[in-house]
Amino acid sequence: MGLFRGSVTLTRYQVVGNLPSSLADFLDQRVRRFAFRSIEDGTEELAVGWVSVHDYLDTEFAYGGYHLDPYIVLGMRIDRRRLPAALVKKYHRLEIQKALASLPPGEKLGRSRREELKEKTRLDLLRRLPPATQAVDVCWDTNRRRLWLGSATGSVRELFEELFQRTFELTLRPLIPWLLARELVGPKGLEPLEAARPLALYREEA
Amino acid sequence: MDLLEMLNQKMFLGQEFLTWLWYLAEQEQPVDLGEGRSVMVYLGEFLQLGPAQGAEGSRVTVRGREVSLAEAREGLRRGKLVEAIRVGLDLDEDEYWLTIKAPGLEVSSLKLPSVDQGEGPEARDDLLLERVFLIDSVLGALEGLFGIFLQGRLADQGGGELWRDLRRWSQGG
Numbered sequence: 001m002g003l004f005r006g007s008v009t010l011t012r013y014q015v016v017g018n019l020p021s022s023l024a025d026f027l028d029q030r031v032r033r034f035a036f037r038s039i040e041d042g043t044e045e046l047a048v049g050w051v052s053v054h055d056y057l058d059t060e061f062a063y064g065g066y067h068l069d070p071y072i073v074l075g076m077r078i079d080r081r082r083l084p085a086a087l088v089k090k091y092h093r094l095e096i097q098k099a100l101a102s103l104p105p106g107e108k109l110g111r112s113r114r115e116e117l118k119e120k121t122r123l124d125l126l127r128r129l130p131p132a133t134q135a136v137d138v139c140w141d142t143n144r145r146r147l148w149l150g151s152a153t154g155s156v157r158e159l160f161e162e163l164f165q166r167t168f169e170l171t172l173r174p175l176i177p178w179l180l181a182r183e184l185v186g187p188k189g190l191e192p193l194e195a196a197r198p199l200a201l202y203r204e205e206a
Numbered sequence: 207m208d209l210l211e212m213l214n215q216k217m218f219l220g221q222e223f224l225t226w227l228w229y230l231a232e233q234e235q236p237v238d239l240g241e242g243r244s245v246m247v248y249l250g251e252f253l254q255l256g257p258a259q260g261a262e263g264s265r266v267t268v269r270g271r272e273v274s275l276a277e278a279r280e281g282l283r284r285g286k287l288v289e290a291i292r293v294g295l296d297l298d299e300d301e302y303w304l305t306i307k308a309p310g311l312e313v314s315s316l317k318l319p320s321v322d323q324g325e326g327p328e329a330r331d332d333l334l335l336e337r338v339f340l341i342d343s344v345l346g347a348l349e350g351l352f353g354i355f356l357q358g359r360l361a362d363q364g365g366g367e368l369w370r371d372l373r374r375w376s377q378g379g
Contacts (some may be wrong), residue, residue, distance in 0.1 A: 003338075003341060004333070004334055007316055007318075008315075008316035008341060009313070009314040009315060009316070010314075010341070012313075053334065054330060068334065071335070148341065152312050176311070177216070177217075177219045177308075177309065177311050177352070181216070181352070181356055185356055185360065189356070193360060196359070196360060197218075198259045200258065200285055201225070201287070201372060201373050202285040202377075
């Protein structure tokens with residue numbers, strides 16, 4: 001989802017907090033530490049991390065740097081395994097049938113055994129299900145402390161804000177009209193801005 | 207007043223700004239952004255109006271090339287404001303199209319002018335930077351327009367000349 005291909009949908013942020021003076025080293029260390037780690041062979045349901053903006057398979061940033069001074073351009077890769085509830089239910093029932101068949105006639109499965117079988121079913125299915133991959137572009141202007149995320153989806157924004165905060169220990173503030181307005185009007189305009197109330201276009205005639 | 211309360215109270219700014227953009231589009235005049243830049247605003251093929259902040263009511267959505275704005279205008283006359291709008295911006299001899307939504311001024315489906323695509327890693331970085339420049343350019347123009355809107359809107363408690371113009375226009379005057 002992108003800033004760098006096709007039509008653009010984005011969320012704007014202001015980056016709050018101080019960057020270290022040795023910016024390049026700091027970025028390199030942090031981006032590599034929080035680079036995307038594959039969950040292809042596991043059972044994890046979610047993985048989020050940084051990748052090259054050019055290729056989401058590139059976590060070594062082999063095809064060039066992400067630091068195009070003053071911009072940091074990165075991809076955020078999200079891999080998810082989503083198990084449909086109906087699928088878990090079906091295979092859980094099959095597991096229960098198998099387990100019952102191995103018991104003496106008339107004996108029942110206890111609640112905890114059923115729960116164990118459900119968890120086993122879930123893990124078996126997760127192992128067989130390849131994760132779906134989504135990559136989202138990120139562009140951070142380190143001079144102006146502005147950042148664009150190539151998505152406006154709430155769940156993607158949440159994952160991004162969390163990853164960014166963990167990686168750089170900086171806070172993101174969505175650039176909504178009120179905050180933008182505060183910036184644009186400057187100190188002298190703050191009082192009328194704070195006093196402003198909604199105005200009506202339509203005025204009822206007496 | 208805490209930040210969240212303040213944010214909720216000021217959500218109307220987005221609606222009012224988008225309504226003013228529609229007004230600008232109908233003036234068919236370039237707007238001076240300063241520093242030698244100007245922008246022309248065109249109305250695109252999507253417009254959504256909703257109740258003003260604090261009011262209740264239904265939404266009016268009009269879309270498509272052949273759309274009649276009569277329904278949207280009627281919404282304006284009944285006190286609704288623009289919640290989402292697709293606009294074209296003619297800027298630095300380039301044309302951009304984007305959809306903007308209140309209350310967050312979220313930008314979506316932004317169509318940028320085409321960029322020459324070269325080959326090799328350097329060309330790839332150049333392409334990124336060119337796209338960054340174009341996005342920055344259009345967002346800068348949007349912020350410039352928002353700044354002009356605020357200057358007029360905050361001129362006095364009644365919204366200044368800007369609001370009086372907007373009211374005349376919305377009533378068909």
